[in-house]
Amino acid sequence: MRKRIPEATIRRLTHYLRCIEFIKETGAEILQSRDLATFCSISDSLVRRDLSYFGEFGTKGVGYSISELEKHIKKILGIDRTKKVGLAGVGNIGRALLNFPLLKNGFSIEAAFDIRDELIGKKINGVMVYHENDMIKVFKEKQLEMGIIAVPQQAALDVANKMIEGGAKGLLSFALIQCPLKKKVPLRYIEIAAELEILSYEIEKEE
Amino acid sequence: MRKRIPEATIRRLTHYLRCIEFIKETGAEILQSRDLATFCSISDSLVRRDLSYFGEFGTKGVGYSISELEKHIKKILGIDRTKKVGLAGVGNIGRALLNFPLLKNGFSIEAAFDIRDELIGKKINGVMVYHENDMIKVFKEKQLEMGIIAVPQQAALDVANKMIEGGAKGLLSFALIQCPLKKKVPLRYIEIAAELEILSYEIEKEE
DNA sequence: TTTTACATGTGAAATTTATCACTTACAAGA
DNA sequence: TCTTGTAAGTGATAAATTTCACATGTAAAA
Incomplete structure (x- = not known):
């Protein structure tokens, strides 16, 4: 229709x-x-x-x-109710996201994940950091619907598949993922290098 | 043609x-x-x-x-030679960018800027942090061609205008800028909230 | 040298997306 | 109540983008 x-x-x-x-x-x-x-x-x-x-x-x-x-x-846009999000990677980008008032936009980061022992079990901005090994379990328990991937490139595919196995229905990734994923779900990227390249093109074009 | x-x-x-x-x-x-x-x-x-x-x-x-x-x-794309970039805001996003191997993509962050005294004069990943007040001067001296804006929203317009005054020919911003700018230059955004919203739409659509 | 296989580059067609221009319906004021 | 001004909603049209299909040119094999 x-x-x-x-x-x-x-x-x-x-x-x-x-x-x-x-x-x-x-x-x-x-x-x-x-x-x-x-x-x-x-x-x-x-x-x-x-x-x-x-x-x-x-x-x-x-x-x-x-x-x-x-x-x-x-x-x-499907944000008439708050959507629960899991965040993999508590590096600089991950922390930036945890500091960002996403709740205003209808998203709530309910759990974060990393592999660095010194981070596990801590709360950052009120969000608990779990080990990536527990990702599937935590995604299921907390019924997280979306995943944000802010881990290094080489870990991205594994993280993505775990999120999907945990029930994530869509992924936003800062790292390029060498597909295919276990199951096809909406997948979007934030590619900083690509944006810079496009900007560079526009600058050259002006001249 | x-x-x-x-x-x-x-x-x-x-x-x-x-x-x-x-x-x-x-x-x-x-x-x-x-x-x-x-x-x-x-x-x-x-x-x-x-x-x-x-x-x-x-x-x-x-x-x-x-x-x-x-x-x-x-x-x-205009990256057959390395383009020199200035980065405003050494928060989480800024640091993430400083850690990112942008040089591989043809971009080199030659200077960073912030307003927090404890950061000024330090080097992060080999990049010197200057005070935002010196932005115009440093942009001119180092002949920086592009600016990345990773400061809080309310500071973004001011930073953008300073970069332009310093000679920046294009800007990439993580914060929404209430235009108009002093001078029209290519301006692109990385909007994390928007990407999440689009992803949310795609998830709802699937069902 | 000639033949064959094959991927590029590109007019033309099809599809998608945006604009135009007009009809419709509502609200405020006479 | 009737008239008028106005902005939404929408077929028809125009523009932009993608796909199709084939002519062209190259390299390798015969």
Whole structure:
């Protein structure tokens, strides 16, 4: 029934959410497709098209209720309830994530994992660090739905498979994983090197 | 003369580079569009189309010389020579970047910046930490071309403008910047929250 | 030297995504 | 109650991107 949704649309939904969070501060209650469009540097018709994939959230002649729209977008993104996350790797990136207020975005890191003895059993920012050997068990017990992988490259595949075996339904990784995984689940990457390379291209292009 | 290049093409070039780095290990010297396609889970014709935007790098009936192709892609991305980078913010993310072997990718962090007195003047992983007040001066002196912003949100705009004033031609930021910047330069983001949200959407969609 | 096999590079077609332009419905004011 | 202004929602259109399919050129084998 539902048409295929462009990935670009989903990415823009996250921008709309950032915009809404920002505008909410001002105390406004109504917002128009133009406002979102301006904030995101796109056309207002694209904003309306993006939202129309999922329903009719606005009022003709008026606009969108900010609080309603926020709820709808969160529902679409599946963050209308908090999602429980497990984090592998308590190095610098892992610690940065533990310090980041992800809860505001609908994610809660419920457990962290590492292999360094001096870290196991400690709490960092209120989050207990377990040994990676216990990952499957802890994922199951705590019913963690998502995994964030912030371990060195060579450990990434093993960690990913453990998370999946523990029941993770999606993974976000900072390290490239040499597939295939035990089971196919949504897998996304944050590749800092790639972003720098794209930026480098854009710089060269300007000249 | 040159047609507009899709951003998706540029992103795929970075994947091709990862693939090449991987295949090089095996000692192979020739590679075909199909190999890259399989690695990246796309069609071989798309690989050839992507490359053809920039020239004819292959040999009909044979394939691509791995070392030649690597050189060409690095040239396209502007990383045929090492680019000098300045890093603002020596928190967890900043330290992670300092530990990351970016040099392998053609980037060298030549200076770091922070506002915490206990860090100023120290070296982390061989990189000197300066005070953010000296950013413009150091960027100019060291001729840094790119800036990575890993400071808290509220400091990001100020840092970005200083980098630009110091001569940075492109910025990569982990914090959302409330534009406008002093001068328009290529600006990219790494948004961890957005990636988690997209992942969450994909998980919900599966069900 | 000629033939054969094969992967590239590329017009043309198909598909996907974004924009345009108009219809519809709501709200506020007369 | 009726009129008017306005912004959402949406078919139709345009633009961008990907795929198809084949001509082209190279290398290796006969």
